[in-house]
Amino acid sequence: MTCHSSDSSETIENNRRSETESRAVETDQSRVASAMRDLKNTGWYWGRLTANEAKEILADSPEGTFLVRDSSQRDYLFTISAMTAAGPTNLRIEYADGKFKLDSVVLVKPKLKQFDSVVHLVEHYVKLSRTSCKPGQGQGQGPGPGSGPVPLGSNNNVTVQLLLTKPAYAATPSLQHLCRIAINRSTRQVRALPLPNRLKDYLTDYTYHV
Missing domain, CATH: 1.10.750.20 (SOCS box)
Structure with a gap:
């Protein structure tokens, strides 16, 4: 008969917890590194860019023009800067549990889709935006429930929508x-x-x- 002390059991449990946490960190690092590689291939990822610099780049651009940049806030990795009907706006991208999603604090919609990469996230909202902008479809009327542009809030009692239709390239793509x-x-x-x-x-x- 073998007996284990409470100290021994606690040590084993701590080791297991440490291994689990270590694997989670490695997964996060791998996921973020993969997301970064994809972003660098897009041409519309601008890296370190301030909100004011993004605003200048988007100035005089049509609604729906967008770019992705590094977030200036520690709790976020990336930010989408886009031209809306009310002018340039910035929307942070959250990362948690290996998934990326739009900042749920700012948005009207309580439930937001999650994605394995930032480019996949942007691609999803570009598809929704372009569908809603097709002739014969009303603003914000996508192909089904929960589709269409994302409402960002109200400005003078008019709902401002997030449209992503035209990337602002940092350099002319090949x-x-x-x-x-x-x-x-x-x-x-x-x-x-x-x-x-x-x-x-x-x-x-x-x-x-x-």
Whole structure:
């Protein structure tokens, strides 16, 4: 018969907890690093940029123009700066439990979708915004419940919507990158295309539509 002291059991439990926490940290670091790689491929990630600098960049841009930058607040990693009907606005991106979502404190909607990457998050809202802007559809009327632009709040009793339709590029994207986006929009079966493996690798390195 083997007996374990309470100190021994506590040590084992602490070790397990430490291992779990360590794995969680590694997962977070890996997820954020992957998100950063995707962002750097977009062309509309501006890195370290202040809110005022983002405002100047978006000045005179049409509604729906947007960019992503590093957040100036410690509790957040990234911020979306976008032109709305009321002028430029900034919306922080939360990261928790391995997922990214829009700042739920600011938004009207209580439940927000979560995503594995920042680019996937932006892609989702770009799709909703572009759908709502199609002829024949009213402002904010997407293809189903909970779709359409995200309401940010009211300005003079008029609801201000978050529209993301046109990225503001930090530099002119290459023709190859634009072609990659166009191909991604038309098919998800890149590996089945009659292309050299090197080109397939390039296409699958960035699988987004924006």
